[in-house]
Amino acid sequence: MREVQVTFDCADPAALSAFWAEALGYDVQPPPPGFDSWDAALEAWGVPPEARNSRSAAVDPEGAGPRLFFQQVPEGKVVKNRVHLDVRAAPGLEGDARMEALEAECARLVGLGATRVRRVDPDGAMEAGFITLQDPEGNELCLD
Known part of the structure; x- marks a missing residue:
């Protein structure tokens, strides 16, 4: 069996993952064990502040739906999505x-x-x- 992740190219991963989490009843993916926040994890890993909103994810709390991954890209959306x-x-x-x-x-x-x-x-x-x-x-x- 394979798992499916849906990936969104976007300008603001944190905001878009929060929108989709609320829209679908998902959770913004929590930080890894040992960290009380993503900021603390990213600080520990040496990620500079300006790169900390380069990605985010939303997950189904029941584990049934696909993970939604949001990655920052420099270009904006210009045409209709082929998949939605x-x-x-x-x-x-x-x-x-x-x-x-x-x-x-x-x-x-x-x-x-x-x-x-x-x-x-x-x-x-x-x-x-x-x-x-x-x-x-x-x-x-x-x-x-």
Whole structure:
């Protein structure tokens, strides 16, 4: 069996990992044993202050979901992502109940710094309905 890690290129790893941890009910990865904070660990390892936000991670506290890794890159996002995360915010719900649940989650994520992009309503045949957003650095995600 293989594990999957999802990696995000970003400008501010600490902020983006905090957003996704809150969005998914994950935890920002705690520092290694023997350290009470990441700053203490990085100080002990000789990492200079200006490099201490070069990476971060968020982990599923239940251990079921993939680790999310955030790495600082110098360039900004310029085009639509070819891969994005779907956040399953209304499993088993249909119609108005589904869209109400998606709208509630959309409002919560916008409050955390996401940007709403568009809503697609159910069409009764092939489309159950979803809402597209962008995380604080512009990465697309769908509430499904």
